[in-house]
Amino acid sequence: MPTIRFLLADGAELAVEAESGRTLMETALENSVPGIIAECNGSAACATCHVVLPEDIMSALGPISEHENDMLDFAEAPREPGSRLSCQIRVSDALDNVSVRIPAA
């Protein structure tokens, strides 16, 4: 099982074991990761599961849909090069030990 390292807005790190196949957002919710609200349950409708990933792993995660791209432009926290909606990312070994930062809103 990949280990995901959530970097919280207050600087703390929360490392959790994640099940491959679930989304990053589901993993965060199950582990009560502060800052991931996910009001729309993974429908990419709310942008309250915004995370920032290291840029070098972005290409391993597959393309961003136009809808997600638009949502990220106006998410609560400003968009960064590594910004994604965590509900649109499936956990895989590519994310093992990767730091997933929760941007400060």
Add this chain to the structure above:
Amino acid sequence: MSLDADHPAAAIPGNESSILIVGAGQAGLFTAEKLRANGFAGSLTLIGDEPDAPYQRPPLSKAYLLGELERDRLKLKAEDWYAKNRIALRLGTRVASIDRARQCVCLADGTMLAYDRLVLATGATARKLPQAISRGLAGIFTIRTLADIDALRPALETNGKLLVVGGGYIGLEIAAVARGLGMTVDVVEASDRPLARVASAETARAVEDLHRSRGVTFHLGKAVSELLGADRVTGARLGDGTIIAADVVVAGIGGMPQTTLAAEAGFAIDNGIAADAYGRTGDPFIWAAGDCANFSLPGGGLRMESVGNAIDSADLVARNIMGARQPYKPKPWFWSDQFDLKLQIAGLSRPGDTVVVRQGAGSGRSHWYYREGQFVAVDGLNAPRDYLIGKRLLAVSASPDPAQVADPVLALEALASSK
């Protein structure tokens, strides 16, 4: 808060205290989570009448019904989360009564559970067709719980005929799923348009057009007088005599707040369990959150059936139980997925609001609502940027110039700094 600071119910519950939450939906679960996050260290029990641990409802009528989301992934928390957070989860458990004088609830099996604070997060139930119409026939479904969907799913077969009674969000989402499965779909709606009570005429028209273009047949301004069939439903007779063939009927005719328990305990019921702006009911030891609660706010009573309200009001109640003393400042928002349309709504529009249409470059567009010159709501139809900018403006009570909103050439970013 009107409660005196030295009233026992105003004290912050400590290690020795017990909090019971009735209702294990998203509002109940989130209240429990937020109580722990706000430092509540006492005993915490979450009681739900469904057999399943807290799960997400919105995907039921969308991705889960389509088979795109596995059952296991609907769960809001992993199994061990409850023990880790010292939350006693009692599933398949119905609360029979509340004894307010003795501060305990009585479960259906006779067990008594004492509380220092009680949270009612009993949710809503799907309204069923009257017996005179449904006649006890098989093949009639409502949409609310996982069990409802598990029962409905096998009945949705390619080439089957689905009749949806009610043109609200649930009905239209089911209609879209069923068309996607290759079924014939008829929607009967008593109003002259779908989404009559829950969306503007402009948005409703766009949604209706989409459904028609995908082969859904609407029967507007009509009501079902009787479902037909001997044992299983075979069709419906409408008030005007029209006969519609159907082998599956879904009633999407609204939700009703679950208030029986509260009513029997003597609470005021007015379109839900009456709560003040802090989420407190008429009993200072008892709070209400989510679909079942009708909050008394400066603009009038507010009861909403939405995930946003479940989360926000649960957060409010948990914080206020722990002494925050903050009034509810709802930020209503909704979404719906139908065919390739993602509808996102922020704010509450009303009939009579002025509507400004912003046409996007592609298929997307947004509807902006003004009341007495003030921007009050936005609907994004495949227009996530418009929606998010509108939502952000609503949060700060800003009101963009309608002429600018309507100008498709003007970049949206220019609106983001409106006052």
